[in-house]
Amino acid sequence: MNQEKNFPRIITGGLLLLLLFTMLILSGVYIFLLTLLFTLLAMWEFYAMFWHGDEGIGGRLISLLMGGIILTTGWLSQEALLPIIGISFIFITVYTLITSSHSTALYFKQVGILLFGIFYIPILLVPILWCTPLEQFFLICIVAISDSAAYFVGLTYGNHKIWPKISPRKSIEGSAAGLIACIIISSILGVITGKANILSFIILTSILGIVAQLGDFFESALKRATHLKDSGTILPGHGGILDRSDSLLFVIPTYALLKSFIVYF
Known part of the structure; x- marks a missing residue:
């Protein structure tokens, strides 16, 4: 693994998580304003494609x-x-x-x-x-865990491409690692902080983990169709805002539907 190449990605990711968690703690109008900013930037990147x-x-x-x-x-x-x-x-x-x-x-x-x-x-x-701040934190963790595990495991051990026509760099090994890490870590987090039982959280995180990767694949298909490597350049090592929120865009409405049947938090 090229540590120097991944350094900007790690630093930017850490700063993003720090910003998000700070906004979650403040909650209310602050998380709304941050979501609004991310929305407008992501929309601009989408249309610029x-x-x-x-x-x-x-x-x-x-x-x-x-x-x-x-x-x-x-x-x-x-x-x-x-x-x-x-x-x-x-x-x-x-x-x-x-x-x-x-x-x-x-x-x-x-x-x-x-x-x-x-x-x-x-x-x-x-x-x-x-969503409550706890739910927002949980959803962000699901996406962050899935993305990080898939990226680093895929980078090190990824030898079998999962969908080369859509995303040539994504591997079966990385995808599996992202899903497994998402299920294990997020389920434990859910049981500690939530109201539902472990089985409910395993089912929830399995669904959301799969949906998160589908969101990533969809944005990859958009970039491939428009001959772009990244949606933008605003985030060093990550690309654009849309590159970082693609999984979350699919996870949020899926969770909103599922929580109408089961109280998780």
Whole structure:
């Protein structure tokens, strides 16, 4: 393993976790503001995969505005969330219709990308604001454990590629290590801090561990389709915000659904 190459990754990861845990301790408006910042940066990176420079800038800015409004509404009033999502759909489709009406193919391509960016990032992130600080901590730990174990084990022992057409560097060994570490460590953490029994947490962490890796694969497919190595460069050793939150985007709504059946915390 190249220690010098991984040093920026480790330092950046440590600083990110420190920032996240500080916000979780403060909770309330602080975790909302951090989530809002991450949302807007991730959305910008997502749209930059498809448009470069100032190309499509109007649609991108409107989508970022709508994404911020959706997240804020989800934090303040769950009842108003669905209507706001509908209004966002109307705004974006009408704006794109006005600016791209000369080409039907261009219109549907642009509106599809803009709307997908809203669905993929702010809408999937909203349920994290309905979680307690302990739940937020638990979900972040699941993703961090899964990602770290998969990366370092895969880097050292990964000889069998799991899905080379989507992500050539990911291995079966790394994927298995990420899932096993996620199940063991997160289940122990859940039993210590939560209300459910060990079996419930094993099932929960197994599902979330698999979903986390699917989120990672999906973002890898996006980058491969747009011929990019990383979604951005803002995080040394990690790439962009979207590179660090791809797993979490799939984990959050999955947990929100599962906890409607079982009280974990």
